[in-house]
Amino acid sequence: SAVISQKPSRDICQRGTSLTIQCQVDSQVTMMFWYRQQPGQSLTLIATANQGSEATYESGFVIDKFPISRPNLTFSTLTVSNMSPEDSSIYLCSVGRGHEQYFGPGTRLTVT
Amino acid sequence: EDQVTQSPEALRLQEGESSSLNCSYTVSGLRGLFWYRQDPGKGPEFLFTLYSAGEEKEKERLKATLTKKESFLHITAPKPEDSATYLCAVQANSSASKIIFGSGTRLSIRP
Numbered sequence: 257s258a259v260i261s262q263k264p265s266r267d268i269c270q271r272g273t274s275l276t277i278q279c280q281v282d283s284q285v286t287m288m289f290w291y292r293q294q295p296g297q298s299l300t301l302i303a304t305a306n307q308g309s310e311a312t313y314e315s316g317f318v319i320d321k322f323p324i325s326r327p328n329l330t331f332s333t334l335t336v337s338n339m340s341p342e343d344s345s346i347y348l349c350s351v352g353r354g355h356e357q358y359f360g361p362g363t364r365l366t367v368t
Numbered sequence: 369e370d371q372v373t374q375s376p377e378a379l380r381l382q383e384g385e386s387s388s389l390n391c392s393y394t395v396s397g398l399r400g401l402f403w404y405r406q407d408p409g410k411g412p413e414f415l416f417t418l419y420s421a422g423e424e425k426e427k428e429r430l431k432a433t434l435t436k437k438e439s440f441l442h443i444t445a446p447k448p449e450d451s452a453t454y455l456c457a458v459q460a461n462s463s464a465s466k467i468i469f470g471s472g473t474r475l476s477i478r479p
Binding site: 257 | 399410455465
């Protein structure tokens with residue numbers, strides 16, 4: 257498994273601003289993932305972030321809105337840009353170990 | 369298109385009342401099927417991986433089984449602390465690492 261931490265755990269932001277979410281892992285991993293979980297819904301993959309390469313975005317998600325950094329094998333950031341109330345959600349990072357994925361505690365974002 | 373459907377959406381049981389949660393999947397070659405538990409306000413907690421039809425995994429009161437079309441999560445003599453949302457997810461052979469999640473089953477155990 258892996259120990260994963262996220263910062264912040266929650267935030268309330270104004271419309272039009274941006275928030276950067278940090279994800280730290282206790283050991284080196286090749287593959288990191290960012291998910292969104294809207295209220296009462298299941299998880300939707302935003303993008304896959306491998307160290308040393310550009311993030312790969314899923315259909316419906318674009319780099320201008322959700323820029324991702326992956327500077328090393330234990331850290332990644334996701335920025336939610338130019339936020340609107342529709343971006344209110346829980347954002348989760350996860351790491352891959354073999355075929356399995358392990359998740360961080362999530363960041364609960366509310367946009368007003 | 370790869371798809372995961374979980375049923376029921378919600379299940380309320382009395383403590384000690386055993387039951388099963390269903391996960392039906394359509395995938396172009398299954399690499400793995402995963403079960404997670406998610407408590408309110410927390411990230412999903414990994415429970416099991418199943419790779420091939422006929423495989424079973426157990427952990428305390430939980431047992432996961434797999435056929436070619438579906439998986440079951442059997443819960444035996446549940447306790448209130450088993451209350452959570454249980455998520456099923458699949459990974460296809462063609463998807464590299466992408467996992468597709470079902471919508472989950474909210475399980476509530478009454479004392």
